[in-house]
Amino acid sequence: xxxxxxxxxxxxxxxxxxxxxxxxxxxxxxxxxxxxxxxxxxxxxxxxxxxxxxxxxxxxxxxxxxxxxxxxxxxxxxxxxxxxxxxxxxxxxxxxxxxxxxxxxxxxxxxxxxxxxxxxxxxxxxxxxxxxxxxxxxxxxxxxxxxxxxxxxxxxxxxxxxxxxxxxxxxxxxxxxxxxxxxxxxxxxxxxxxxxxxxxxxxxxxxxxxxxxxxxxxxxxxxxxxxxxxxxxxxxxxxxxxxxxxxxxxxxxxxxxxxxxxxxxxx
Numbered sequence: 001x002x003x004x005x006x007x008x009x010x011x012x013x014x015x016x017x018x019x020x021x022x023x024x025x026x027x028x029x030x031x032x033x034x035x036x037x038x039x040x041x042x043x044x045x046x047x048x049x050x051x052x053x054x055x056x057x058x059x060x061x062x063x064x065x066x067x068x069x070x071x072x073x074x075x076x077x078x079x080x081x082x083x084x085x086x087x088x089x090x091x092x093x094x095x096x097x098x099x100x101x102x103x104x105x106x107x108x109x110x111x112x113x114x115x116x117x118x119x120x121x122x123x124x125x126x127x128x129x130x131x132x133x134x135x136x137x138x139x140x141x142x143x144x145x146x147x148x149x150x151x152x153x154x155x156x157x158x159x160x161x162x163x164x165x166x167x168x169x170x171x172x173x174x175x176x177x178x179x180x181x182x183x184x185x186x187x188x189x190x191x192x193x194x195x196x197x198x199x200x201x202x203x204x205x206x207x208x209x210x211x212x213x214x215x216x217x218x219x220x221x222x223x224x225x226x227x228x229x230x231x232x233x234x235x236x237x238x239x240x241x242x243x244x245x246x247x248x249x250x251x252x253x254x255x256x257x258x259x260x261x262x263x264x265x266x267x
């Protein structure tokens with residue numbers, strides 16, 4: 001299978017659906033996640049009130065949970081939303097932002113993974129390695145050092161967790177423990193803007209709403225987001241102009257460009 005063409009097909013199918021992606025996310029990047037969903041061709045909703053949670057989840061194509069700014073009220077909302085999504089066979093994406101920085105974050109992520117059926121766990125190398133029990137250094141929400149082979153950690157944790165695992169970095173690895181992909185799209189400028197990881201999780205949510213092949217859809221989301229970053233970096237003068245160009249690049253991304261430029265390899 002030509003993975004670049006498959007990536008383009010899956011992305012085009014998402015745009016045709018225009019899925020509603022329900023977020024319970026952090027207040028640092030909530031607006032960026034909403035706008036990146038629109039630029040991708042999806043529709044966002046940001047709702048964390050328990051009073052409307054069951055109704056809101058019921059109309060969504062996917063649920064994205066992001067623990068970037070944790071508190072007990074949000075955790076309760078995430079549990080309620082996740083259980084409702086599981087009941088209705090709606091894919092759940094978990095972004096364990098900052099896992100490893102504090103015990104509270106780490107234990108909250110583990111609890112959500114234990115109590116919910118998570119379709120995709122998407123984190124950086126340090127976050128995934130911490131959950132997998134490997135040695136990792138996390139400062140704030142940034143991954144600094146990881147011991148061990150990243151692909152092996154990703155594959156082994158996919159087996160252990162029972163969900164698709166996406167580990168982002170200079171190369172992204174996506175695995176269900178049996179099949180694995182490497183995505184090589186992206187640009188160094190993406191590390192200069194806060195929230196690009198959160199935005200990538202939004203796109204993963206939009207893609208896996210198709211419920212066709214969550215692993216391939218996750219790889220396609222990361223490739224499309226990375227390619228938009230490559231396009232944006234060509235015209236950017238610095239981090240803030242890059243951020244604007246990233247949004248513009250994703251909105252303008254053509255299926256033909258994705259079919260030609262997606263660097264997704266089956267491992």
